[in-house]
Amino acid sequence: xxxxxxxxxxxxxxxxxxxxxxxxxxxxxxxxxxxxxxxxxxxxxxxxxxxxxxxxxxxxxxxxxxxxxxxxxxxxxxxxxxxxxxxxxxxxxxxxxxxxxxxxxxxxxxxxxxxxxxxxxxxxxxxxxxxxxxxxxxxxxxxxxxxxxxxxxxxxxxxxxxxxxxxxxxxxxxxxxxxxxxxxxxxxxxxxxxxxxxxxxxxxxxxxxxxxxxxxxxxxxxxxxxxxxxxxxxxxxxxxxxxxxxxxxxxxxxxxxxxxxxxxxxxxxxxxxxxxxxxxxxxxxxxxxxxxxxxxxxxxxxxxxxxxxxxxxxxxxxxxxxxxxxxxxxxxxxxxxxxxxxxxxxxxxxxxxxxxxxxxxxxxxxxxxxxxxxxxxxxxxxxxxxxxxxxxxxxxxxxxxxxxxxxxxxxxxxxxxxxxxxxxxxxxxxxxxxxxxxxxxxxxxxxxxxxxxxxxxxxxxxxxxxxxxxxxxxxxxxx
Amino acid sequence: xxxxxxxxxxxxxxxxxxxxxxxxxxxxxxxxxxxxxxxxxxxxxxxxxxxxxxxxxxxxxxxxxxxxxxxxxxxxxxxxxxxxxxxxxxxxxxxx
Numbered sequence: 001x002x003x004x005x006x007x008x009x010x011x012x013x014x015x016x017x018x019x020x021x022x023x024x025x026x027x028x029x030x031x032x033x034x035x036x037x038x039x040x041x042x043x044x045x046x047x048x049x050x051x052x053x054x055x056x057x058x059x060x061x062x063x064x065x066x067x068x069x070x071x072x073x074x075x076x077x078x079x080x081x082x083x084x085x086x087x088x089x090x091x092x093x094x095x096x097x098x099x100x101x102x103x104x105x106x107x108x109x110x111x112x113x114x115x116x117x118x119x120x121x122x123x124x125x126x127x128x129x130x131x132x133x134x135x136x137x138x139x140x141x142x143x144x145x146x147x148x149x150x151x152x153x154x155x156x157x158x159x160x161x162x163x164x165x166x167x168x169x170x171x172x173x174x175x176x177x178x179x180x181x182x183x184x185x186x187x188x189x190x191x192x193x194x195x196x197x198x199x200x201x202x203x204x205x206x207x208x209x210x211x212x213x214x215x216x217x218x219x220x221x222x223x224x225x226x227x228x229x230x231x232x233x234x235x236x237x238x239x240x241x242x243x244x245x246x247x248x249x250x251x252x253x254x255x256x257x258x259x260x261x262x263x264x265x266x267x268x269x270x271x272x273x274x275x276x277x278x279x280x281x282x283x284x285x286x287x288x289x290x291x292x293x294x295x296x297x298x299x300x301x302x303x304x305x306x307x308x309x310x311x312x313x314x315x316x317x318x319x320x321x322x323x324x325x326x327x328x329x330x331x332x333x334x335x336x337x338x339x340x341x342x343x344x345x346x347x348x349x350x351x352x353x354x355x356x357x358x359x360x361x362x363x364x365x366x367x368x369x370x371x372x373x374x375x376x377x378x379x380x381x382x383x384x385x386x387x388x389x390x391x392x393x394x395x396x397x398x399x400x401x402x403x404x405x406x407x408x409x410x411x412x413x414x415x416x417x418x419x420x421x422x423x424x425x426x427x428x429x430x431x432x433x434x435x436x437x438x439x440x441x442x443x444x445x446x447x448x449x450x451x452x453x454x455x456x457x458x459x460x461x462x463x464x465x466x467x468x469x470x471x472x473x474x475x476x477x478x479x
Numbered sequence: 480x481x482x483x484x485x486x487x488x489x490x491x492x493x494x495x496x497x498x499x500x501x502x503x504x505x506x507x508x509x510x511x512x513x514x515x516x517x518x519x520x521x522x523x524x525x526x527x528x529x530x531x532x533x534x535x536x537x538x539x540x541x542x543x544x545x546x547x548x549x550x551x552x553x554x555x556x557x558x559x560x561x562x563x564x565x566x567x568x569x570x571x572x573x574x575x
Binding site (some may be wrong): 002126146161293296297299300311314330331332333335336339341344345347348350351352353355361365366368406 | 480484485487488489491492493494495496497500503504507508510511512514515516517518519520
């Protein structure tokens with residue numbers, strides 16, 4: 001039987017059309033591999049033994065998907081990587097899950113994640129432990145690391161994650177797959193458990209740009225259940241197969257020269273920019289001084305919003321409850337036992353930056369800096385079509401190496417938080433491997449609702465670099 | 480940030496840290512407070528159009544989303560960069 005490892009959905013569809021192995025057959029071997037390999041990989045916390053089937057004939061018909069544990073599916077565990085929701089099962093489908101059902105997807109399972117999306121390595125959780133398919137001593141990234149690992153290892157055709165400050169792009173980079181964070185409001189968040197609502201987005205992880213686009217078309221667009229979705233129409237035509245990048249202006253922040261990053265990341269970024277130029281793009285160096293403020297601003301705002309959003313977990317409505325002598329005591333004991341250290345840290349910092357006497361110095365400053373950063377992007381996009389920067393300052397780091405230093409962990413998001421703060425779409429695309437054999441990536445950021453443009457540029461670059469054809473995660477070499 | 484302030488924050492955040500957790504948490508928060516203090520100063524400490532909503536407790540009713548925080552931060556910019564419709568409270572799905 002043809003191996004499903006590394007195969008894309010459009011590749012499998014073509015194979016089926018040509019009379020080769022059918023998609024259901026391939027998907028069956030994939031499900032068997034999940035049962036066999038997930039105990040070692042740890043991508044899924046819950047695998048559906050008999051994956052819920054759905055209507056056939058849709059564009060994603062028969063392809064199984066990995067879903068992050070903060071995206072609701074009716075009757076599924078939606079535990080958000082937290083003890084406080086360990087017993088919680090959603091009574092309804094999120095809009096994205098409903099749309100995938102309509103498109104014919106099969107649901108492989110619920111994936112490992114950092115608690116409520118707070119982390120960059122999937123280590124901030126007591127529910128599951130995931131390793132990187134390229135090197136099992138390293139993190140798959142976070143917080144959508146389980147989904148990324150599943151897709152990279154060939155245990156799902158594609159996956160959904162959530163990206164608040166980089167939680168789709170970072171694991172996509174660490175695992176050598178494509179990650180798309182859409183424009184804020186482009187994909188409905190109805191049924192996505194809230195972390196920091198002004199930043200939260202649902203993103204897509206897939207093996208290549210074409211598959212990513214196919215999933216984007218299936219899930220994007222306005223939703224009556226989510227008043228924050230954009231009314232702008234999603235272009236449904238296939239991606240334009242550009243011959244080259246003639247006429248495309250690519251901005252490169254000048255500050256990258258002085259920013260801390262691994263040497264291989266820096267060299268790969270230079271090399272990829274050179275390839276963009278060879279393909280006909282015009283490289284435009286641009287000043288973006290506020291890129292240095294992105295992580296502190298993001299830290300203040302995500303903690304502030306998390307402290308507000310997570311107030312609902314008081315033991316009275318959802319999940320686990322530990323009884324106390326009074327309501328207050330029940331609330332405190334439940335939260336104390338239910339939340340892990342990273343969540344507590346952010347709740348405390350969030351309460352701090354929002355409280356009287358401290359708010360002006362931190363929260364208001366962060367809001368103002370965010371607005372200025374959004375203005376910077378607007379200025380930059382009057383000169384260029386997209387920005388090109390690395391997806392992260394490092395490749396996948398060893399498990400456990402950053403757990404003792406929260407700041408070190410937060411700095412993983414240096415390259416991803418600027419687009420998050422401005423609500424902009426961003427695509428992480430694998431480019432090469434470093435000296436250790438770990439994936440490297442380029443991140444393209446575009447103006448609002450430019451997902452199609454990002455994917456078209458990404459497709460040209462993908463064809464040029466041929467990463468997927470040249471490299472495969474060692475995990476994929478399993479039978 | 481000191482242990483007295485940490486106690487206040489525990490009250491605000493609805494937490495009651497274990498004594499064994501407190502030392503480490505305080506050290507982390509001191510470090511994070513310094514980190515976010517690097518933010519650039521805002522002229523006059525006010526933002527045009529900003530509506531001050533928060534008091535000490537960011538979400539006075541446990542279990543309810545404080546939509547004001549979301550509304551304040553949502554990237555529907557005053558400069559017209561985005562065209563995002565007004566935010567409906569509870570627009571983002573949540574466990575029900």
